[in-house]
Amino acid sequence: MHPEPREEIRVASFRDLDATTLYAxxxxxxxxxVVEQKCPYPEIDGRDAEPGTRHVWLTRGDEILAYLRILDEGGTERIGRVVTAPQARQGxxxxxxxxxxxxxxxxxxxVLGAQAHLEAFYGRFGFEVCGDGYVEDGIxxxxxxRS
Structure with a gap:
């Protein structure tokens, strides 16, 4: 009987990501x-490899359960690409x-650009709406x- 793999949060710069993790x-x-939300857009936008970008993900064994990235925007940090794997939602x-x-x-x-239906979720972490809503890729x- 094998023990259940434990969950672990990891943080890395682009150059510290191995190819298998980056692919996942x-x-x-x-x-x-792109697929589930039906938004054809340039998901690989060039910002992942910037020197100040930190990739943050939660794993269980080899499986990535959730991910986000933090971009350095010169004194302000931008949280983006917050995503949870479909099989790991509500956890x-x-x-x-x-x-x-x-x-x-x-x-x-x-700062972050939140999908409007997630405003209350980000509000729990001290984020407040700071401008007019907008539509990006139909969403x-x-x-x-957060100050």
Missing amino acids: ILKLRVDVF GHASRLMEHALTVIGNRPA PHVPMK
Whole structure:
């Protein structure tokens, strides 16, 4: 009988990601944002490899349950690409990642573009709407910030 693999949060820069992990992260993002949400857009946008970008993900064994990235925007941190694998939803994984991301960010201000239906979710972490809503790839979004 094998023990259940434990869950672990990991943080890495682009250059510290191995090819297998990077592939799994990009596959999860494309599966959810492009295929499931039916939004054909350039998911691989060039920002993943920027020196200040931190990739944060939750694993169980070799499986990535949830992911987000933190972009350095010159004094402000941008949280984005927050995603949970379909089979892992409702497990609190995105909340755990958000809490961990905020410890990585520390006292620096943070912003994000939230899908509008997730405004209350991000509000639990101190984010507030900071502008007019907008539509991105057919999905209503709101800009949010945390001071």
